[in-house]
Amino acid sequence: MIVNLRFRRTFLKAGFLSSAVFLMDGCSLFGITTPIDTISVMHKDLFPEARHLGITTNSYMYIVFSHPRISEKDKIFLKNGVKWLNEEALKMYKRTYTKLSSPQRQKVLEYVTQIEWGDSFVYDVMNYMFEAMLGDPVYGGNNHEAGWKWLNFQGGQPRPKKAFL
């Protein structure tokens, strides 16, 4: 019974990040995306150096979306940001963000970061991306401390034995 409950909880949490975000073009449904698809591409666009260092940051978003210490308001803002970003992409190029070319995505980012919600949304995405890249490796990012080594950072001792979830 306990196992089933745990499974159900995990399923629900994971569902929030991979559930469909419906994108409207005026009054009609134009496209569907998921927060994890869009945020994964954003991570590559915002800080490609993480990948060059062998660090994967997008899976950390599952921790973010299931963390009881991150408010529902913040999670919903992230999900709304994904929707709005894609709607701007649709307006500008008639395609969802993940289906645009790299230069087109850069143009979308340049545009939305001049708008208040876009600036806050991209800031939040970067905030969690850098948590993944530069937090303790126990959280699953910062592979072999590659992020720390890149910045000549020694970390503090002792290190956590497990993530605070």
Added chain:
Amino acid sequence: MYDVCIIGSGAGGSPIAYELANAGFNVVVLEKGENYTESDFNKDEIGVTRRDMFTPPLNEQKHIINEYKADGTFTRYDGEKSGWNFWNGSLVGGSSNLMSGYFHRLKPNDFKLKSVYGEIKGANVVDWPISYEDLEPYYDKVEKVVGVSGKIVKHKQQEPRSSAGFPYPELQTNGATKWFDVACKELNYEFIPTPRAILSQNALGRNGCYYSNFCGSYGCASGAKGSGRAALLQKCNAKIITDAFVYKLESNDKKVTRAYYYTSHGIRHSVQAKIFVLSAQAIESSRLLLNSKNKYFPNGLANSSGELGKNLIFSAGGTGSGRFVFEKLTQKQQEELMQVGLFFNRSLQEWYDYKDKGKKYKGGTVDFLFEHQNLISRVMREVYNENGNLLWGDALKDKLHKRLTTSRMLTFEVFNDWLPTDKCFVGVDEKVKDKYGVHVGVINLYGHPHDLEVGEYLAKKSVKVLEKLGCEEISYDISAAPPPNLVAGGCRFGIDATKSVLDKNCKAHDLDNLYVSDASFMPTGGSVPYTWTIYANSFRIADVIKISLKEKL
């Protein structure tokens, strides 16, 4: 029945537990948070400082905050919606586990601010009912029992001391500290090594500092930091009950009879004791007393004066910073600058008392320290360019690498008096409740303009050191924003029972067996961080309670 029940286990409660339990009395400590040992603490930036693992979630426990303007109007903030957080550490030992341990004593004039500096319009400044001489033996005791390291140097603001030096030598300092000393000499400023509540060597059954690189905001894994838990609670047999949120004190007209608490699952318990000591940190102590009103005390327990919750104070001042850049340094200096773990540990008290344009002012303390090592926070401070636009990609990569590997920020913190006023006080919200179903505290905030004037003066003097050091990007910010971890007042002590909540021994005027031993008692706060004074005063109260209990035997 216990001899003593202590509510809250931080700097205010732990000395009393230590003293009375070691004197053979039956002591119980009720603590809302969990217990930890040295082996539980680590340097997880995400868990400790970004997910706030040691403070309650704001969707379960919050405050309502009213920010006042001079004209009496205010803006209301819901702590949960705004994220404005006044919790400092719910764990055994309280926020003393997470302090940086910058330890300065109050100075004799701090005990008689009104007599020495006169009244200030709009501020409720009063003299203390005790003097520096009354508290000095207890400051001295804290040095020896909790452990304070440092080096006494002669300077014009040095307060009288009964011991010649500190019991533990200075902590090791970064190579750049000597540049600071030279700069101060050239400016004719008297600098002092900052005393710290951190053991510089193994002593008192605890390990010395191992220079972890992460001190303030983090628990200490060696026990070097003089938290109430490491220094005191672990060295006595007081019974500590964790997960115990005290929501009401029951009383008759003379005595507190019982403390009621909830566990996190809402199970109700109670404790009986001969003496109750409240030390839940200033805001929560006033809240508990206000929430404990009864037929004998309809306006809140121990509140016949109407002063309960009033004259809440913080530490006024602000922060400043400047950046050392490699381009201006030799290779040897670059290496010294980037030494991690070692402390900067320098303070200025030159203007603890000063004259400006013929007028005498109470000034304050300035502590200098390197920017905190928290890496994610440092990175996130760099994501905007000088025009306020977000950076990303190669532009951000290049900026981050250069800033974090070839420069380092020196910061300073200004501490000056936050004057007590009518518009800065604690109340309870009649409608909003926390997860326990208990009315939440309302924090009413107002910073007196005088505080900003003094802060500006101190910051401008401090900036000169950064200029002399050749720092770049020098700036400072003096504001009326209250530092949540530097809070006092709400139950001021005094001789007159109609104008104060506590008597000079921090016993409630109205009740025979209730003491308040956190920073609530302070009518004015001095111009230093509060922890040393809280510890010292708590040891003083412990002596009073000891006598009282012996008389009862």
